[in-house]
Amino acid sequence: MAPLNEQLQAVRQQIDAADSELVQLLLRRRELVAQVGVIKRAAGQPLYVPEREQQMLQLRRQQAEQAGLSADLIEDVLRRVIRESYQQQQAADVHLQHKKIVVVGGEGALGGLFMRLFVSAGAAVYSLDRNDWDQAETLCADADLLLLAVPITLTVGIIEKLPALPKHCVIADLTSIKGQPLAAMLAKHSGPVVGLHPMFGPQQVTLAKQLVIVCHGRGREQYQWLLDSIVRWGAHIREISAAQHDQAMGFIQVLRHLSTFVYGAHLAEQQVDLAQLVSLSSPIYRLELMMVGRLFAQNPELYADIILSQPHTFTMMNDYLRSFETILSQLQAGNKAAFIAKFAEVKSYFGDFSQRFLEDSQRLLDTAGDAQQIN
Amino acid sequence: MAPLNEQLQAVRQQIDAADSELVQLLLRRRELVAQVGVIKRAAGQPLYVPEREQQMLQLRRQQAEQAGLSADLIEDVLRRVIRESYQQQQAADVHLQHKKIVVVGGEGALGGLFMRLFVSAGAAVYSLDRNDWDQAETLCADADLLLLAVPITLTVGIIEKLPALPKHCVIADLTSIKGQPLAAMLAKHSGPVVGLHPMFGPQQVTLAKQLVIVCHGRGREQYQWLLDSIVRWGAHIREISAAQHDQAMGFIQVLRHLSTFVYGAHLAEQQVDLAQLVSLSSPIYRLELMMVGRLFAQNPELYADIILSQPHTFTMMNDYLRSFETILSQLQAGNKAAFIAKFAEVKSYFGDFSQRFLEDSQRLLDTAGDAQQIN
Structure with missing residues (x-):
């Protein structure tokens, strides 16, 4: 041997x-x-x-x-x-060669992504930005779609400033909130109107398996071609009312992110040694830290605007703080029974989801573990 | 064609x-x-x-x-x-055939995992549980390692109740906090003592790439064989003082988990439609929900004990709540500038980590997207 x-x-x-x-x-x-x-x-x-x-x-x-x-x-x-x-x-799939599309904010990241998609589908695509607003009327005169890809805080103002659109022209927006933009678009334009919320960032290479939330405005049969293109690019769409959309986003975009923000701020205030924390982390703790740290690599304006544009969520967030205080003071009093009772209550609310989430996250953590750098 | x-x-x-x-x-x-x-x-x-x-x-x-x-x-x-x-x-790798090992709490999940590992390494392994405590003295008389795998709240009490151990016998624990157990073990036994915190759950099939935190007690050369076995099974070890360990865990195990707990409790109180929330989620929001829901598939006793056993963390958690209140009231007053300034401060604290976390989590999210069920 x-x-x-x-x-x-x-x-x-x-x-x-x-x-x-x-x-x-x-x-x-x-x-x-x-x-x-x-x-x-x-x-x-x-x-x-x-x-x-x-x-x-x-x-x-x-x-x-x-x-x-x-x-x-x-x-x-x-x-x-x-x-x-x-x-x-995801190569050229030409199927919109007879459409003329104007993207307001096409120089932004998300607007740019949609411009590329429309161009690859053969449409005639034009960007309308603050610098070429004097051409707005000409550009819009025979447009088939006007797509708004501008910051939340500007959306309603820009809608109001738009020139008149042809009757058949579809107007759509990509804003993270849906109630106000949809109302403004319906007020401005008497033709087809739809609100879209792409649930992905501009770094996305393909729309395959991505989600686009659709809030119907008016004249669905006239903007069906737009939804068809989105599906053709590989995304799936989920329809919901603007009110329900905004309420759901309040829990996710506003409350969860704010809670993550405060946690990050707290680590910073306490000057916790991050490198040490990372080196002591199991995959699950590392993932928790990742979810916190990643927020601060992103756009503060966007977070601030999402929160500030939804004042109805402040009541909910104050309720959340009161819950936190109650639970913390029970624990501080050594009341283990109260904590366990609350736990059981929430567990029953989550139902089958908690086990499913545990299994799904375990699978994800296994993958995170594959890539872990040891040194 | x-x-x-x-x-x-x-x-x-x-x-x-x-x-x-x-x-x-x-x-x-x-x-x-x-x-x-x-x-x-x-x-x-x-x-x-x-x-x-x-x-x-x-x-x-x-x-x-x-x-x-x-x-x-x-x-x-x-x-x-x-x-x-x-x-x-991970097949039989016999290298401990001359060791006698007693696991207190070997019938528990984590104790059971370590028992299986020691058995597969050829050691003579005995479980000591409350039902066979009358045999404790006999079992311990010639043990080479006594390993404690019992709930946090019982650890110190059980250490004090242990019979005398042979001078060469190693005593080690697996508790999630390290200060108190280590002090109790050092007081009880004059031979080799080491505190271990395995950063993985009992569902782990192999220790490959897993992390075990080591807090040295006394007589390292005499328990080096135990650390060698852990490394041989594929894990890596990270050494730190018990005090630093407990402080770091306060931020992760206590504060982050409590914040997640309260978020789950809040969703339950508001009776949010979870299925709808999931259906509206992008991969990142789905991951956030997973991190919340998975907590409630786990052991409430363990969470309660981890929090209650670290009373020094209450001050920190109250500070956290005050930060939350301050940030929320600034937002409520429409003070976008304060939010953005805070954001910049935390971003600079996270330094390179935020970009790294963003990239790592993006990679993970891509994987989560692969497996996404659409229907």
Whole structure:
């Protein structure tokens, strides 16, 4: 027998060879996926077909199980590969070549993303910004869609300033709140109106599997083509009233983020040694810290505007603070029973979701663990 | 040319064939990894070798880049495959066959995990629970390690009740706080003492890449074998004083979790429609909700005990509440400038971490997006 180190060396070389084959296989698969993209575009079919994806995954899970390989392993690997496929299939899919689209705020990040999408779909796309407002009337005169991609605080003012739009022209906005912009658009324009809230950031490469919330205004059949394009780009849409949208966002965008903001501010005030905190963190604590720290790499104006534009959430946030005080003073009095009773109450409110969330997050944490840098 | 649907069908069959090859390749790789496991155990080498992993990933990234394939894609796929490898290499690695180990609380989840690890390492392992306390003296008489895996609230009491241990016997605990247990162990036993805080839950299949925090007590050279085993099982250890440990955990385990708890309680009180909230969530909001909901699938006693056992954190939590009130009342007064100034202050405190956290979490969110169920 060869010495152990030589044996180890030999097997490791074989593993490297297998991994090299893996790269080759992924390259080959990419060629095939590119062909699918070409055929789909010719047939005008959507990029993202949930049933086909489900079927692919099921077939491979079964094969893996029969062969004694972890079905979760092959599913995770394939899902990652499929994500890459969507990014790559996102080539020119020309289907809006007869539309003229004006994007107000097209020089901003999110406006720019939508401009690129419309351009790739063959539309005639124009950006309207504060510097070329004198052309607004000309640009809008024969527009099919006017899309507002401007900061929350400016949205309503800009809507009011818009020139008259042709009767058939769709007006839509991308603001994070929906009540006020929708009302302003309906007041301004008597044609088709729709409110959109893209639930993703401008860094998104493809819309595949992303979510766009739709708040209907007026004349749905006249803006259906816009929703169809969004679905064709791979996103799914969720319809809801503007009031319900704004209430739900109050809990997520406002309260949760503010609570995260205050936590970050508190760490800063206490001058906690962050590097030490990170080095002592399990995957779950690291994730908690990530969720806090990431907020401060983003746009403070946007956070401030989201909070300030929803004054109805202040009552709710004050209620939240009162809850916090009550729970803290119970704990401070050593009242463990009260804490446990409250816990049971909330657990029952979460119902099946808490177990599902635990499992989903565990899966995510496993992935976070894969990438963990030790040194 | 065949009709588009037939063309699509044909290419999809080729993709299925490639995916089937992928399953075969992963099976073959697994065989090779099993061989590595056998050789490593024969050579007494550790399961997890960061340099080898780094080298494997670098080689494949280079190959992918040269071939025009995404280097991140192959890295993500390989990391996922490597995780499976660790789980599988974790076979019997007998290296503690001369040790006698008593686990107090071995019937609990975390105690059980450590019992299995010691048994697989060939040690003679005994569980000591409240039902067989009358055997404590006999069991401990010739023990090499007494490991405490009992609830926080009981730890100190049980340490005081322990029978005398042989002079060479190591005493160690697994409690989430370290100051009090360590002091109690040092007072009880004049031999080697060490405090351990495993930063993972009992559901962990392998210790590969997990973190164990070590607070030294006394006689390190005499418990070095225990730390060596932990490293051999794939974990890495981080040394810190008990006081620093407890302070850091106050920020993570106590304050962050309590804030999450109150947020969950608030959603319950407001009877927010959770299913609707989930359906309106982007990956980041879904992750926020997951972090909240998962808490309530866990053990309320444990949370309560962690908080109540650290009364020094109450001052800090009251400070946190005052910060929250200040920030909220500034916002309520429409003072956007104060919010933005605070934001800048915290951003500068987070320094490079905020951008790093944003990127790391983006990567994680991309993965979460892969698995997203649309219907």
